[in-house]
Amino acid sequence: MGLSGNAAIVGAAQYKPEKYQTAPQMFHLEQVADLAHKALLDAGLHKDDLDGLVINGPHFHEASVFVPAMAAEYLGIEVNFAEVVDLGGCTAVAQIWRAAAAIEMGLCQAVLCVIPARMAPLGPDEDPAWMAQAMRFGGHSTAYGAPEAEFDLPYGHMGQNTGYAMIAQRYAAQYGYDKSAMAKIAVDQRFNAQYHKDAIFRGKELTVEEVLASKLVADPLHVLEIVMPVAGGAAVIVASKELAARAKKRPAFVTGFGERLSFKSPSYAKDMTVTPVAEAAKRAFAMAGLTPQDIHAAQIYDCYTITVLLSLEDAGFVPKGEGQRFIKEHNLTWKGDFPLNTHGGQLSFGQAAAAGGFSQVIEAFDQISNSAEGRQLKGCDNIFVSGTGGVMSEQGALILQGG
Numbered sequence: 001m002g003l004s005g006n007a008a009i010v011g012a013a014q015y016k017p018e019k020y021q022t023a024p025q026m027f028h029l030e031q032v033a034d035l036a037h038k039a040l041l042d043a044g045l046h047k048d049d050l051d052g053l054v055i056n057g058p059h060f061h062e063a064s065v066f067v068p069a070m071a072a073e074y075l076g077i078e079v080n081f082a083e084v085v086d087l088g089g090c091t092a093v094a095q096i097w098r099a100a101a102a103i104e105m106g107l108c109q110a111v112l113c114v115i116p117a118r119m120a121p122l123g124p125d126e127d128p129a130w131m132a133q134a135m136r137f138g139g140h141s142t143a144y145g146a147p148e149a150e151f152d153l154p155y156g157h158m159g160q161n162t163g164y165a166m167i168a169q170r171y172a173a174q175y176g177y178d179k180s181a182m183a184k185i186a187v188d189q190r191f192n193a194q195y196h197k198d199a200i201f202r203g204k205e206l207t208v209e210e211v212l213a214s215k216l217v218a219d220p221l222h223v224l225e226i227v228m229p230v231a232g233g234a235a236v237i238v239a240s241k242e243l244a245a246r247a248k249k250r251p252a253f254v255t256g257f258g259e260r261l262s263f264k265s266p267s268y269a270k271d272m273t274v275t276p277v278a279e280a281a282k283r284a285f286a287m288a289g290l291t292p293q294d295i296h297a298a299q300i301y302d303c304y305t306i307t308v309l310l311s312l313e314d315a316g317f318v319p320k321g322e323g324q325r326f327i328k329e330h331n332l333t334w335k336g337d338f339p340l341n342t343h344g345g346q347l348s349f350g351q352a353a354a355a356g357g358f359s360q361v362i363e364a365f366d367q368i369s370n371s372a373e374g375r376q377l378k379g380c381d382n383i384f385v386s387g388t389g390g391v392m393s394e395q396g397a398l399i400l401q402g403g
């Protein structure tokens, strides 16, 4: 059951992450068109090749419903497959496997997966404070009747920072917490960012001491172990094997995927230290017929350092409770023996809202297609990519393989 590996990523585009204050403002439809154009150019395909569309629904500026129809109309395409994905930071990974599955089912031949994440110009009735408000509560719903509005927010579980800190505290109680190992994740990724021309923290190298001396946001998480929100956006084209054969770059075939939603708030987790990627990765590896030992690079969703630690363990790269030792024993940079988040991760490349997860997908494609200028891994054929939504509540895994 699953994919046969007959669909591949053939082209991609993403905006350089920028601070919101200085980034250009564009309507989301404009961003979709611009990103699609750039991704098609990257692939060497034409707009008329597209017959599938997967897009984000939440936070789409110009519509809250009928988003795919509006976007397809704006692009001037007709599609046989249209989907909205609402999985927070897991959305990018989830878009890719849905596109691959639709292609393998014969519904379509080329799918545009896209998430615009630059601010749109605000209309006269729009409140410029909406984003600050949204950040304050993170993924929590404040709607009347929402469980988290009643049982999380009143107790100080605000936004994502506290939730991930709570998970880190639990991990510390069960397995111990080595602060310098955790900081090393951010440091090795920052090293990688020095080799990506678009990384927001390029030109700013980092040491373990600096991470540990930075502001404590939610104990034990320091500010330099937490992503910084930036403006951005990304698009990826997934195409059939036949179309992939005429693409400009070496395709990255989608040979395995898994997805798991375990809870909305970690307050309801059976065990906060066991994350949904465990099941998602198991399924993805089995589908691809590979094991973690076959992987040449891991692009792990990294909203926080604790996300990376738990994902490495639960995806099977290292046994439970031994992740911190593993991190200290291995060089996680693109020059090292365990290349991790070779673009810098979202911690150092920047997190463009739900499009942030695309940075991991696109880095995997860049590595497989030999386009990772300045940080290219040698013989990189098999890559593991993870996506994380909410507070470790929904996770996805992809196995991408060079054709």
Ligand SMILES: CC(=O)CC(=O)SCCNC(=O)CCNC(=O)[C@H](O)C(C)(C)COP(=O)(O)OP(=O)(O)OC[C@H]1O[C@@H](n2cnc3c(N)ncnc32)[C@H](O)[C@@H]1OP(=O)(O)O
Residues within 6 Å of the ligand: 087, 088, 089, 090, 138, 139, 159, 160, 161, 217, 223, 224, 225, 226, 227, 228, 229, 303, 351, 353, 354, 388, 389, 390, 391
């Ligand atoms: C989406 C999903 O489903 C899953 C997920 O990814 S969960 C994660 C979602 N993302 C978030 O929740 C955002 C997390 N980040 C934050 O809340 C904030 O960045 C923070 C609280 C950590 C820091 O905010 P702050 O203290 O108000 O910092 P702020 O006043 O904005 O900036 C001060 C300086 O620190 C820098 N900075 C801010 N956040 C930073 C960060 N995370 N890392 C490094 N530098 C940061 C700014 O660039 C700024 O520098 P300059 O003075 O040189 O311009």
